[in-house]
């Protein structure tokens with residue numbers, strides 16, 4: 001689909017380690033346009049709500065604790081084929097399996113602390129973008 005969007009978060013591990021600039025540069029170089037962006041911090045309640053789909057997974061508690069442990073950068077990105085191309089750019093969820101040069105291969109330390117989030121479908125990209133941004137905060 002032309003000009004569609006994906007949603008990303010630079011997670012607390014990557015923010016703490018000073019990788020915001022490096023990650024955003026790689027996102028821009030790959031041809032994504034930033035439609036919305038903010039530095040923010042999720043409460044445990046908000047992190048739990050965002051990842052509610054994983055509620056029954058054994059790692060849910062750890063995930064919520066980690067995602068509310070520090071600042072994140074939330075952003076909406078636009079590009080042709082945004083969801084799929086962004087997932088290619090960030091690499092596999094587990095950094096040990098992420099292709100060389102991908103954002104997770106470069107910046108992630110573990111499957112739980114994996115530097116960035118990327119939406120897994122066009123439908124979830126819309127839901128996740130709306131979770132963090134109002135319509136007037138998105139500049140398409």
Ligand code: CMP
Pocket residue numbers: 054059062063093111112113114116117118
């Ligand atoms: P993300 O792409 O943000 O979507 C769900 C997150 O759950 C994922 O990245 C990981 O950070 C986390 N996750 C997935 N599998 C595991 C696991 N086995 N142990 C801990 N965290 C996980």
